[in-house]
Amino acid sequence: MIVLEQKADKIFKLNNDLNHFIKTNAKINKLYQKFKNESLAERSKYDFLFDKTFDNNKKLVDIYLEKNPKLPKKEKAAFMELKNTINSVFEVKAVNKEGFELYNLVNEKVYRVKNLIKMVNYRNIFKENYLTCRIIPFEGEFFLFTVDKVMKTSEKTGAYKLAVQKQLDSPCSAYGDNDDKFREIEKNVTFLGKNFNHFFKNNEVVTLNSKVNELLDAFNDYVDNLNTQACPDSCIEHPKEPNEYSYFNVNKKKNASRVYDVGLLFDPETGLQTVPFFATFCKIFETNDYKSIEGYQDCVKDFFNNDKVSPYALRMAYERFGEEFTQRAKQILKLRKEIDFEELLHKYKSILLKEKRFSTPAILYSSEAFETLMELSAKNEVRIPKIEEKFGRNNPCPCGSGKKYKKCCL
Secondary structure, eight states, rough: OOOHHHHHHHHHHHHHHHHOOOOOOOHHHHHHHHHHSSTTTTOOOIIIIIIIIOOOGGHHHHHHHOTTSOOOOOHHHHHHHHHTTTEEEEEEEOSSEEEOOOOOTTTTEEEEEEEEEOOOGGGTTTTOOOOOEEEEEEEEEEEEEEEEEEEGGGGHHHHHHHHHHHHHHGGGGTTOOHHHHHHHHHHHHHHHHHHHHHHHEEEEEEEEEEEEHHHHHHHHHHHHOOOOOOOOOHHTOOOOOOOOBBBBOOSSSGGOOOOOEEEEEEEETTTTEETTHHHHHHHHOOOOGGGGGGGHHHHHHHHHHHHHHHHHHHHHHHHHTTHHHHHHHHTTOOOOOOOOOHEEEEOOOHHHSSSSSOOOHHHHTOHHHHHHHHHHHHHHHOOOOOOOOOOTTBBTTSSSSBBGGGGGTO
């Protein structure tokens, strides 16, 4: 226990040092105040401390170490470990004297986690509960750092909704710290790529926002059925492009009913990409009268600055339009320096080029959390017939799940 207490003291000291840095560094404190004002109520200070990224994809720990270059090597190494904290949704698999065995619903990995405070403080946490919490690696072990929410076994659907939401917000979290999951997704991307090309006869499809879900559903059905036949003509007829090309904020109420194009692109490295306004973006480099396209400047700026637009989408446009693409992009982005396409790509997409980020559809296709959530949602929608007679706890459940009544709808 003495060793455990020593590690806890070290972790608390590192945390206090970072908190002190936020208070005393004027620039960081200003960013923190802005973060608090702009963030949702449920986000905590630890999100800023451990999760927020600054310029060049740096975290607060990186900036702290830059400002304190004379720290001892061991202390620097300890701070670097803090960059790998995991804030996720876990199922409690076991409770022991020192901590918990937690299954991460997001990246599908089991963690043996020790406590930093006395176990009595967690007396309301039981096996099969769900936790939204942060675990922290330190000197070869994981420690339970904060617990934000405890959910009962009956709240399973809510827990899986949170897990899937985390995968949508941060696709990297679905395979981060889990090499086996990374390889599984990689394998599925290869499989889906072959089927995408077979189904659509291309690695690029442009359709309307009103048709994109229909197309994706048809493709999913095709994959689920492992259909090896040629794509029916009726499926190929669905893609349509808009009558006119324009770029606008789809989240504004006045634009709620407006039609726009969506590109379905299959990147062999990262998977299926759904790219709103991809055809509009390409039209800007195709036509001489590109300034007549509504929102052309915002469109180009968004495609280059938005991390949700992959380098693959820009590369496809460049391969189609060549140097005209580079020169026009430079003009619209108001770049004075001469620049070639690769330099342009590294200027705006350096983070995405450094690390592999699978697309959201690739993540969800490989996600056990998403599959479980779909099953739970379908089950919750089943109407249970009214039971006139007394129904035995050990009888098969009337909902048809195949489970005993006491283990299901009871």
